[in-house]
Amino acid sequence: MRVGHGVDHLRIVAGEAMGGYADRPHGLSGVLDPLEVHAVTFRDGQHRFALIVADLVCVNSDVVERIRAGARSLAIDSCWVAATHTHAGPEAGCNPGGAPTPPELSERLESAAMRATSAALADERDATLHASRVRVPDLASRRNLPELRAIDIPVDVLVVSSEGQVAGMIVISPVHPTVLPYDNHSASADLSGGIRRALRTPTRWVVAGTGPAGDISTRHTRRGCDEHEIDRLAALVADRLRGGVRPADAPGSTTLIPPVPARVRLTAKQPGEAVASDDGGLTGGRGLSVLEQGRRIARDLMARDHSTPYEIEVQALALGAVTLVAVPGELFLELGEQIRAGAAAPGIDVVVLGYANGYLGYLPSRATPTSYETLVSPVARGSGELVVAAAIDAAAQLMHRRRDDRI
Template sequence: MRVGHGSADLPVPDGTPMGGYLDRPGPSAGLLDPLSVEAITWFDGERRFALATADIICVNEDLAHRVRSEARSLGCELWLAATHTHSGPETGCVPGGGPTPGAWLDRLSEVVGVAVRRAIDNECPCDGEARRGELHGVGADRSQPSAPAVVPLTVIAVHERSEKGERVAGVLVVLPVHPTVLPATSRLVSADLVGAVRRALRARLGPGVWAVVATGAAGDISTRHTRRGQDAAELDRLAGMVADRCLELLREPPDRAWAAGSRVAWAARRLVLDPAGPGEGAVAADPAELVRGLRAAEESGDPVAVRMARSRLEGVRARSARANPIGVHVHTARIGQLSVAGLPGEPFLAVAESITSEGPVMVLGYVNGYPGYLPTAEAYGRAEYEVLVSQVAPGSAEMLAGAARQLLEDM
């Protein structure tokens, strides 16, 4: 198996509309850290598979269609995943999906192509190892203040083989946490938590070792109850915790992901999700009542309660009346013994945890489309932001997980 990595910068001019927060005070006005597109390719001698991550809020289907079509001209099956930074450009992120602004459709297509071509050019013989463990103190259920701050962390180590021996060429980390440390008031462009983790890993792994961080199923997981601030120092603190845990896992016994003679395969299925009905996700969702709840939270002086109350109100205001079903794609791949699932939009973590297969498994969110939040069926009984703003009917997330499991079983 030959594996390559490529990277390309994604500049964001000052004055660019930013995605992620409804109450952003204005367009971008400076740079905290640069955005990028990172790509990894796997080539078994016949078939080439590529995973690209872009520091943007979401990947709409029009963008996914264009970059995937262009990658086919390179003989490559491509998945494009958003890291979901809320401090990058607005790329048309609306509940249920929408069009990508024309300028960003062109710019992203170009940058993704550059990163993928660089990865192909850098391919060399590599083995892969998979490790998985618990990460404490970084992410937790953002709607449940008392929930334990524990999430699964997946680390794929890529070992380059040559006449000189074997070395770690790079790592792929799947982090199922909303990368939202910086506040809505910030107008500085940043890859937020994902970018900080990349930097921390590269610093710890040393020169010549690449690091790619993909956002997992983070629909209900964030740093809301674990962060101590919302600035660059807090980004570094949390990123250091993630990077240190990755290094701990790299010292533990691995599962074999792929080896020299391994093969690559992939499959996809299109599903049609029913829209949420008038009463679904509307428990205690009267706007006037939510306004009173926000005022009570503000009077309490509890910043977490204020943020949660404001989120509920934002959910009701942001949700549109949608009568049409939403078409989505579920993607799966096999890279040797490693099973990979790419889900669109923002699935809840429990959705990813239900996708199992023989051997190591990694599940990515925000891949090749944006239907919005994908809560578990159980979550629809709670009037929380993710449910209130969701455009799909209860059971949709479980349908996607079931399709992923079946695709992996059939491969």
């Protein structure tokens, strides 16, 4: 397999609307750290795949299709586009159910993605790929609970090795990258940028993606809301990865099986799911304010024609002994773990990438308690389980193709 990496900056415009929070009183007016667009290309001799990850709150399907069209002109056979989900960047049409990408932002993103992809193609070299997983304590917790309930966060990393050294890493953290406060008005990659800074070296590139982070954030674990706290939390991830990431011991599978799609039809949220009869144990402050925002967004959603089901596409592809799954929305951590368990196979690692190839919104499970996340979701409870089933089905089709390749 040949793998290459490229990166470009996403230009911001002073005063443009910021994404991520519904009650933002201002637009962008500064830069804490540059927003980046990364591209990683993989080629096995028959197929070339590109993974593009941008420091945005989301990528909608319209801009994904335009980037894919541009990538085809660069000899890319298949392409995924994902967002880190930073809340410290331009508004990208991150509305429940999806929305058009602002045209001027779309042009900037497309241009940066093509430059990054061209750089990745020029950087391609013989490499091997394997996955590793670490568990990080004190990083984050379930954000829809009124108080901290400690959990160790599973962080996945795709390790690219070349000539006996780690040449690059794709780190996928199931944590909302939202350390900075809602009244911040400076551009930043937030926690994703901190992870990149903590791990990259002059000879090793790092891409930071976001996994099934729908209910996970640093709300109860952070000690501040500034760049110093970003770096402190990122160091927790980096310290665990430094001890657990090594170059590949021996060449592994170099098979690249193109993305397998699985479409799933989701019922629109019902009126009874658009209300919160109590405050969920919240006693004041920002938590109650956010819950009230959820109630307002849910009322607005119900006021529109909201009876048509939503249809989304989950995809899975094989990169050597890794099955990578892309979900176009905000899956909860336990559902991501269900995909990992349900798609498991001997010798195969399963990694789930969220906010990829479109944006539907939160994908609640049947058991999800009423919260901001369920209120603003455009789909009914239980949609998360349907997405899990579709992802497992796509992964199963990949396994059949893996077996066919060995015959």
